[in-house]
Amino acid sequence: MTGSGEFTFDGTAVPFDTGDHLLTALVRVGIHPTGGGTLCAEGHSPHCVAEVDGSAYVHTCQTLAREGMVVRAHPTGAPPVLPSIASPERPVAVRNIHHEVIVIGGGESGRAAAAAAGAPIVDAKDGSEAIGIYPGPMVAVRTDDGMVHAHVNRVVVATGALPLLPVCPGNDLAGLYTPMAAERLTAAGVDLGQTVRITGPPDRFEGDIRVRSVVVGGERIECDAVIVDIGTTPNEVLARMGAGLAIDTVGDAATAASPPPCPVEGTVCPCNETTMAELAEAWARGFTSMELLKRASLAGTGVCQGAVCSPYLQSFIADRTGSVEAPFTARPVARQATLSEIAAGRHHPAVPRTSLHAIHEAAGATMDRLGGWWRPWMYSDVGAEYDAVRNAVSLGDVGTLGKFIVSGPDAEAALQRLISTDVSTIRPGRSRYVLMLDERGYVLDDGMILREPEGDRFFVTVTSGGASVAEMWFRDWTAHLNVRWMNVTMALGAINVTGPRAPELLARVGFDETLPMLQHTESDIANVPCRVVRLSFTGEVSFELHHPFARSGELWHALLDAGADLGVVPHGLDALSRLRLEKGHIIVGQDSDYDSTPRRLHHDWMVNLDSGNFIGRHAVERTNRLALDKQLVGLESEGPAPFEGAVAWTPDGEYAGYVTSAAWSPTLDRSVMLAWIRLADGELPEEVWIEGESARRVALPFYDPAGTRARG
Amino acid sequence: MAEFAVVRERIAAVRIAATPTALDAARWPADATELRLAPDEVLLLDVLDAAAPEPHAIVFPDTGWVRFVLSPAAGTRVFEGAATWPPPAHGLGQGAIAGIPAKVIVNTDCWWLVVQGVLADDFEDRLVEVLA
Incomplete structure (x- = not known):
C-alpha cells in the first residue's frame, strides 16, 4: 500500500510522502541514486537506476515508494549481483488481451490515434509501461498487477520525444535535471536550490560531487542545480524494435530530428562510461558506422539502450561523413525487466505421461524423462527385474512407442515409399521390423509394420519420442497418395509381457493362442480388447499388448495378479536397456548417429534394394559402393562396463571410436557394448582398449545368437 | 458449478x-x-x-482424451492468463493453453477444454495455477 512512511537506501532510512516515486524521496534528502548524472524522471535516463527489493536496474523515477522497501545503489564499477537461485522471484502473472489496434503513448498524438482507431492506450503515466514489441505483433506491457500481453493487428507508437542529455565534462555530477525532472521534483516539494536553465550545449559542468557551476559559451554560472533544456530527440525505440511488423509511428516520435551538435569531450555513454575520445579511437580503427561504433565502443548497449548516446553517435558520424545515419537496431526489451516478468505466461514443455504413470509412481518407481516421456527407470531392484525377464515373466510399459494406423488403396504404396523393405511380402496377420531412411540413406527411425487382415490396412510403430517427426515425414511424403493416416500414439496404452513364462501368464488371463514370432492378432485379455503382437526386444518370448488408453490400469493389475506365483514383476528402462543390449538391439538415436547408413549400423540386411523406390534407396546404392569406414560393432570385456561415450583406442594408441551402449551382463558375466569402430585398411580391429580395459570384437548378438529363447 | x-x-x-x-x-x-x-x-x-x-x-x-469443464468466467480467465490466442465466440478452437495443445469448445453455459490424457495431469496443475 502506498502511503507516507520510510524505505531504506543503502541502509539509511528515507522518508517519503504519499505519491512519491523513490527518486523524488531520494532527491528530497539530497541523495542521487547513482551518484550523479542528469535525471529525467521519465524512465529514460540511466542515472536513477538502483536495486529495489532485490531487483537490479529499477528506474527509481518510475517506482512508487512503499513502506519498507529496500533500495540499494548498484556497486561502483561492477554490475549488480544477480539474484540467487536459492530465492527465486515470485512468478509474475500475465493477462493476454486482444485488440485490433493498440496505441502506446498517451500524449496528444496518442490520444488522437486512439480516438480514430477506437483503440486502448498504453501509457506509463497510467501505470502501464510498454517494454517490448514482439512478432505478432504482441506488445508486452508492465503494470502494477503483472504483465499484460497485448495481441493486436496494428501498433501505433506515440511515445513522443526524449530529452537530450548533455555530453560534456562534468556530466556525471549530481544536480543536473531535464526540464521535466525539475518540474516534477519541484511539484513534489523538492527544493532544488538555486537553479539555472541552459538551452544550449554546455561547455562543462563544474563541482566536486554536486554541480556548483556550469560553463556555457565560455560563461561560468554559479548554481545549485542545472536545468538542461537542450532539445529533444524522437522516442521511437519501440517502433524500431518492431521493424517489419504492422507499426505506425505518430507525433513527436515520428518527427525527423537533426542530431545535436557533436560534443568535443565527455562521457557519451554513461551506462558503459564510453567517452568521446573512445569513440574517436574506434572510428580511427575503422568502425565507421552506427552499428560498428556501437559494437566497438559498447555505446548504446547499456541500461538506457542508447537513449542518451544514440543522437550523439549520429552527430559524431555526421560530423565526419556529412550524412546522418539511422539509429541502432532495437530489440526487446526497451526497459529493464526481471526474469519473472520475461517468463510471465511461459510454460516449460509438458512431458507426456503414459496411461500407467500413476501406477508406476505408486509402485515406487524412479521416474525419468526419456525419449520425450516420463518413464519408469527402475522400480526397486534392477537385478530382480532383469532376472524376472530372463527366468520368469515381467511387464514393461511400452505405451511410449509411436503408433499409427494406415489405411487406403495406396497404403501399401505409401509404406513402400517410406520403408526400405518389400512391404508387399508382409502378409495379413504378419509383421516385420523395418527401417526408415532419409534422402541421404541415413537411418531416421526403426519400428514395426503390421499388416491387418483387411490387407490394405497397417499398424506401424516407431521409436518412443519419434512419433511427431514420423507423422510429419509420413504425411509429407505420401500427400499425393490415396491413404489415411492416424497417429494413435497417445490413444493407446501398450504393455510388453516378456519372459519364458509369458505364454503361461497370458493363458491365465484369456489368451491361450499359439502366436508365432512376428505375427499378431486381436484378442480380449483380462476382458480388455488388445492387439497382441508377438516380437522380442528383450531376447525372451514377448507379447506387446496394445489396448485402449483408459484400460491400462485394469490390464496391468490383472496381469500382475494372475502372475504373482510366476514371479511376475515390472521392469524399468534400466533393466530393459541391459536386456536389449545383450541381444544387440539398437536404440535409434542412442546407438545411431546422424550419418548412420544401414551398412554402418550393421543393419544392411534390413534393406531390400529390389523393393521399389523407397526414400534413401539411391543414396544407399551410392554409399554401398564406397569403402566402409566405420561400423557399429559388439564388444566384450572382462572389466567393468564403461560409460556411454567412452573412447575406444587401438592397441597402438590410435583413436578407434566410441561406445554407444554398455552394461554388465549378469548372464554372460562380462561387460557387453555397442561401439562405433573405425576400419583400418578395410579391417575392423579385433581388439580395442576402453578406459584401460581390453575389449574384444565379437559377433552380435551376445545372448542367444540362435534366437531360440525369443521364438519360444 | x-x-x-x-x-x-x-x-x-x-x-x-x-x-x-x-x-x-x-x-x-x-x-x-x-x-x-x-x-x-x-x-x-x-x-x-x-x-x-x-x-x-x-x-x-x-479413450485417450480428457475434458475439463469450466464456467464461462473460469474459461475466460484461463484464456487471459494462459493462452496467446482469443477463444472462439462459440464452438471449437485449437491451440496451446498453458503451453499444452488443447481444444476449447465454448458452449453457452460452460466451456470444455479437451486435452490428450498423457498431458492431462500437467494441464490440470496449470489450470489450477491460473485460476488460483
Whole structure:
C-alpha cells in the first residue's frame, strides 16, 4: 500500500510522502541514486537506476515508494549481483488481451490515434509501461498487477520525444535535471536550490560531487542545480524494435530530428562510461558506422539502450561523413525487466505421461524423462527385474512407442515409399521390423509394420519420442497418395509381457493362442480388447499388448495378479536397456548417429534394394559402393562396463571410436557394448582398449545368437 | 458449478480419419459433439462408435482424451492468463493453453477444454495455477 512512511537506501532510512516515486524521496534528502548524472524522471535516463527489493536496474523515477522497501545503489564499477537461485522471484502473472489496434503513448498524438482507431492506450503515466514489441505483433506491457500481453493487428507508437542529455565534462555530477525532472521534483516539494536553465550545449559542468557551476559559451554560472533544456530527440525505440511488423509511428516520435551538435569531450555513454575520445579511437580503427561504433565502443548497449548516446553517435558520424545515419537496431526489451516478468505466461514443455504413470509412481518407481516421456527407470531392484525377464515373466510399459494406423488403396504404396523393405511380402496377420531412411540413406527411425487382415490396412510403430517427426515425414511424403493416416500414439496404452513364462501368464488371463514370432492378432485379455503382437526386444518370448488408453490400469493389475506365483514383476528402462543390449538391439538415436547408413549400423540386411523406390534407396546404392569406414560393432570385456561415450583406442594408441551402449551382463558375466569402430585398411580391429580395459570384437548378438529363447 | 471450479472427466470419443470430402458430407450421431481437428480428421465426443464415412476411413474408439469443464468466467480467465490466442465466440478452437495443445469448445453455459490424457495431469496443475 502506498502511503507516507520510510524505505531504506543503502541502509539509511528515507522518508517519503504519499505519491512519491523513490527518486523524488531520494532527491528530497539530497541523495542521487547513482551518484550523479542528469535525471529525467521519465524512465529514460540511466542515472536513477538502483536495486529495489532485490531487483537490479529499477528506474527509481518510475517506482512508487512503499513502506519498507529496500533500495540499494548498484556497486561502483561492477554490475549488480544477480539474484540467487536459492530465492527465486515470485512468478509474475500475465493477462493476454486482444485488440485490433493498440496505441502506446498517451500524449496528444496518442490520444488522437486512439480516438480514430477506437483503440486502448498504453501509457506509463497510467501505470502501464510498454517494454517490448514482439512478432505478432504482441506488445508486452508492465503494470502494477503483472504483465499484460497485448495481441493486436496494428501498433501505433506515440511515445513522443526524449530529452537530450548533455555530453560534456562534468556530466556525471549530481544536480543536473531535464526540464521535466525539475518540474516534477519541484511539484513534489523538492527544493532544488538555486537553479539555472541552459538551452544550449554546455561547455562543462563544474563541482566536486554536486554541480556548483556550469560553463556555457565560455560563461561560468554559479548554481545549485542545472536545468538542461537542450532539445529533444524522437522516442521511437519501440517502433524500431518492431521493424517489419504492422507499426505506425505518430507525433513527436515520428518527427525527423537533426542530431545535436557533436560534443568535443565527455562521457557519451554513461551506462558503459564510453567517452568521446573512445569513440574517436574506434572510428580511427575503422568502425565507421552506427552499428560498428556501437559494437566497438559498447555505446548504446547499456541500461538506457542508447537513449542518451544514440543522437550523439549520429552527430559524431555526421560530423565526419556529412550524412546522418539511422539509429541502432532495437530489440526487446526497451526497459529493464526481471526474469519473472520475461517468463510471465511461459510454460516449460509438458512431458507426456503414459496411461500407467500413476501406477508406476505408486509402485515406487524412479521416474525419468526419456525419449520425450516420463518413464519408469527402475522400480526397486534392477537385478530382480532383469532376472524376472530372463527366468520368469515381467511387464514393461511400452505405451511410449509411436503408433499409427494406415489405411487406403495406396497404403501399401505409401509404406513402400517410406520403408526400405518389400512391404508387399508382409502378409495379413504378419509383421516385420523395418527401417526408415532419409534422402541421404541415413537411418531416421526403426519400428514395426503390421499388416491387418483387411490387407490394405497397417499398424506401424516407431521409436518412443519419434512419433511427431514420423507423422510429419509420413504425411509429407505420401500427400499425393490415396491413404489415411492416424497417429494413435497417445490413444493407446501398450504393455510388453516378456519372459519364458509369458505364454503361461497370458493363458491365465484369456489368451491361450499359439502366436508365432512376428505375427499378431486381436484378442480380449483380462476382458480388455488388445492387439497382441508377438516380437522380442528383450531376447525372451514377448507379447506387446496394445489396448485402449483408459484400460491400462485394469490390464496391468490383472496381469500382475494372475502372475504373482510366476514371479511376475515390472521392469524399468534400466533393466530393459541391459536386456536389449545383450541381444544387440539398437536404440535409434542412442546407438545411431546422424550419418548412420544401414551398412554402418550393421543393419544392411534390413534393406531390400529390389523393393521399389523407397526414400534413401539411391543414396544407399551410392554409399554401398564406397569403402566402409566405420561400423557399429559388439564388444566384450572382462572389466567393468564403461560409460556411454567412452573412447575406444587401438592397441597402438590410435583413436578407434566410441561406445554407444554398455552394461554388465549378469548372464554372460562380462561387460557387453555397442561401439562405433573405425576400419583400418578395410579391417575392423579385433581388439580395442576402453578406459584401460581390453575389449574384444565379437559377433552380435551376445545372448542367444540362435534366437531360440525369443521364438519360444 | 462453482465459478472457478475445474471438473475433470474422461471422454468417450471416436476419432475418424477419412477424405475431407467424406468428412464434409458425413452425418454423425445426434448426441455427438463434432470437433474437426484437421481436414482429414474428426473427433466425435460423447459417442462410442460411428459409421465409417467412406470405405477406407479409420474409425477409432479413442479413450485417450480428457475434458475439463469450466464456467464461462473460469474459461475466460484461463484464456487471459494462459493462452496467446482469443477463444472462439462459440464452438471449437485449437491451440496451446498453458503451453499444452488443447481444444476449447465454448458452449453457452460452460466451456470444455479437451486435452490428450498423457498431458492431462500437467494441464490440470496449470489450470489450477491460473485460476488460483
